[in-house]
Amino acid sequence: QKEVEQNSGPLSVPEGAIASLNCTYSDRGSQSFFWYRQYSGKSPELIMFIYSNGDKEDGRFTAQLNKASQYVSLLIRDSQPSDSATYLCAVPWGGYSTLTFGKGTMLLVSP
Amino acid sequence: DVKVTQSSRYLVKRTGEKVFLECVQDMDHENMFWYRQDPGLGLRLIYFSYDVKMKEKGDIPEGYSVSREKKERFSLILESASTNQTSMYLCASSLLQVQETQYFGPGTRLLVL
Numbered sequence: 487q488k489e490v491e492q493n494s495g496p497l498s499v500p501e502g503a504i505a506s507l508n509c510t511y512s513d514r515g516s517q518s519f520f521w522y523r524q525y526s527g528k529s530p531e532l533i534m535f536i537y538s539n540g541d542k543e544d545g546r547f548t549a550q551l552n553k554a555s556q557y558v559s560l561l562i563r564d565s566q567p568s569d570s571a572t573y574l575c576a577v578p579w580g581g582y583s584t585l586t587f588g589k590g591t592m593l594l595v596s597p
Numbered sequence: 598d599v600k601v602t603q604s605s606r607y608l609v610k611r612t613g614e615k616v617f618l619e620c621v622q623d624m625d626h627e628n629m630f631w632y633r634q635d636p637g638l639g640l641r642l643i644y645f646s647y648d649v650k651m652k653e654k655g656d657i658p659e660g661y662s663v664s665r666e667k668k669e670r671f672s673l674i675l676e677s678a679s680t681n682q683t684s685m686y687l688c689a690s691s692l693l694q695v696q697e698t699q700y701f702g703p704g705t706r707l708l709v710l
Contacts, residue, residue, distance in 0.1 A: 494637075518696045529687055529701035530640070537696070574640070583628055583697040584655075589639035 488513040488577050492588035500596055505562040507591050509575030519558045520576040565595045601702035603688055608707045616675040618705050620688030627693035629671035633684040678709045
């Protein structure tokens with residue numbers, strides 16, 4: 487199984503700033519990565535999926551994948567208090583779309 | 598929209614009781630998963646199933662069993678509940694192919710006294 491590491495945080499940023507969340511993984515053969523957001527007391531929901539090296543943008547969210555360095559990042563531009571949540575990085579393993587999740591980084595956006 | 602539902606949001610049981618947690622998805626997904634989530638430990642996979650009557654152990658299957666008699670329904674069974682099984686239990690489903698998104702249910706917070 488693959489290992490996924492995330493800084494637990496909390497990462498505190500002011501409203502309007504860029505929040506940068508990082509994830510490192512152990513298996514050099516990993517091809518794709520998921521970012522989930524989890525609000526307190528709620529279940530995880532998918533916000534980004536990235537497969538290729540480089541950047542993938544979706545609204546205020548940008549995922550960056552660097553396979554050579556084995557890390558994947560999530561940037562949130564113009565952070566809002568509603569972005570305050572725990573962000574989970576996940577890596578597929580096995581043949582059944584099973585995922586290994588990192589423990590998550592808590593993001594706090596202050597008004 | 599994919600919908601994954603779980604039978605209870607909150608559950609309180611006594612040590613030694615047999616506990617059933619049920620999960621139903623309405624998108625004809627082949628894969629279904631049971632996780633538990635604990636502070637500081639993250640999401641940990643208990644069991645998953647890729648087809649009716651098929652099951653595979655995850656990271657922490659001890660003390661749990663599962664049942665999948667119909668494609669849309671996946672049950673988690675605690676044969677004899679213990680206090681260390683107090684946790685948030687999350688069910689998820691996905692299509693079979695690798696790299697498919699998992700969709701989560703709302704979770705069941707189980708307290709074992």
